Amino acid sequence: MATNVFSARIVGTGSYxxxxxxxxxQVEVLLxxxxxxxxxxxxxxxxxxxxDPETGEHLVTNSEMAAGAAAAALERAGLEPGEVDLIVMSTASPEHLLPPAVTYVQQRLGIEECATIEVRSGCAGFVEAADIAxxxxxxxxxxxxxxxxxxxxSPLLVPMYRGIDPERIRMRDRLVAYTFGDGAGAIVLRAEEAEPETRTGVLGSSILTMGGAKKPGMQVxxxxxxxxxxxQQQAKRLLDLKVDVVExxxxxxxxxxxxxxxxxxxxDLAAEDIAxxxxxEGNAGYMTSELEAAGLLTDEWLALRDKVYENIERVGATGSAAVPLALDEAARTGRIRSGDKVMLLAIETSKWKYAGMTLVWA
Incomplete structure (x- = not known):
């Protein structure tokens, strides 16, 4: 008896x-x-x-941003929240340790019942979440x-400058504040029947933590x-964001x-196959110089460097939101066409992780 073969295809993207x-x-005035x-x-x-940059008061929550991005993705896909069977969310900055932030997103979307999974990670987390889904x-x-x-x-940045003379703020704290932004991005994945020999949807994925013997490059x-x-209450800051820029x-x-x-x-792709x-979160020209300095200008990089899509200058480093924010921008601006082979790749310095995925754009 033949069994159905399904492929997971992106049918909508959204941002908040x-x-x-x-x-x-504006950041210079603060820090x-x-x-x-x-x-x-x-x-x-x-x-x-x-x-609010001046007062530090919260104007929106993590799960509200996530729900906003999800609603935008569902609208572009032409689907209702009630059609969602599964929500997989990645964040390193939830409102609470429990319940998982994803359950608040479910509530905000008005979905009474669905499966939910939360990945606790930064930049690599979204691709990990997509692979799970x-x-x-x-x-x-x-x-x-x-x-x-x-x-x-941004809530982690406020204690670095609130009530402090900007001239007394350490350069390493200024660098952190200039680097990071907030936001949320989302995709809708839909299972569609596929011919066994036809390559559609997700083509492949790869994840790895390379820092098992290394100190973290980023910690909260x-x-x-x-x-x-x-x-903990005696510490200078209740929450502290540490980034090892040099390493x-x-x-x-x-x-x-x-x-x-x-x-x-x-x-099972060559670099030349990727559109x-x-x-x-990386400038192609800057990465080329870094790779060249490290003696790592590989054929794969040379074939791909002119195909990089990035948006860090417009949104900052946004952790779990980085990949879907850039993907949604690329989709909305027409940089991706139907049938294109697209590569998603996120590098995370927390414990030196990466997560990647390739797919055929539908």
């Missing part, structure tokens, strides 16, 4: 960015300036924050899945169970090289 964009001049050459390296010219769809367990990446990073410390509560510059070229090779092999590479 709160309020008006905050440019570098002081950074040298122009460093600004050029950071690449970010504007970002959106879920807070497509597994359920391809085996016929569900028909329609929402995959969401959402981050609220505080407000959890790593230390007694009374000791990131050294190690990311190796991660890019490894992830490209593994993902293309897993997808668009969504790598939202």
């Amino acid at each position: 960015l709160h309020g008006e964009a905050i440019d570098n001049k 002081g300036p950074v040298p122009e050459d460093i600004l050029e390296g950071i690449q970010v010219k504007q970002r959106h924050w879920m807070i 497509r597994g359920y769809l391809e085996r016929g367990a569900f028909r329609t899945a929402l995959v969401i990446g959402s981050e609220a990073i 410390i505080g407000g959890s169970t790593h230390a007694p509560q009374h000791k 990131s510059g050294k190690y990311i070229p190796h991660m890019i090289t490894r992830s490209l090779r593994d993902l293309l092999r897993a997808s 668009l590479w969504v790598v939202p």
Whole structure:
């Protein structure tokens, strides 16, 4: 007896960015300036924050942003929230440790019953979430899945500058504040019957944590169970965001090289087959110079560097939201055409992770 073969296809994308964009001049008023050459390296010219920059008050929540992006993706797909069987969400900045933020998204969308899964990760998390969702769809367990990446990073920035003279703020704290933004992005995946020999939907994926023996490159410390509560309350900041910029510059070229090779092999594709590479938090020219300095200008990179789509200068580094925000922008601006082979690749420095996926654009 023949069994149905399903492919998971993207049928809608959506984004949510709160309020008006905050440019570098506005950040300079809050935290002081950074040298122009460093600004050029950071690449970010504007970002959106879920807070009031002056008071630090929250104007929207993580799950509200996630629900906004999800609603936009459903509208573009021509689907109602009630048709969603599964929601998989990635975030490193939920409102609460429990319940999972994804359950609040379900509630905000008015979905009484559906399966929900939450991935606790940063940049790589969205692609991990998409891979989980497509597994359920391809085996016929569900028909329609929402995959969401959402981050609220600006609340971690407020203690760095609120009530402090900008001239007294450390340069490393200024760099963090200039780098990060908030937002949410989402896709709708739909299970469609496919011919066994036809390559449609998701073609392949690859995930790996390369930092099993390395110190984290990024940490959010505080407000959890790593230390007694009374000791945490004595810390300078209840929550602290730490970024190892130097080690990131050294190690990311190796991660890019490894992830490209593994993902293309897993997808049975050559670099020349890819029409668009969504790598939202890296400037292609800057990465070329870094790879060249590390002696890692591979044939794969040279074939792909002119196909990179990025939007970090417009939204900042947005963690789990980075890939879907860039993908939605590329879709809305016509950079992707039906039948294109698209590569999604996210590099995460928290414990040196990457997650990648290739798919045929429907």
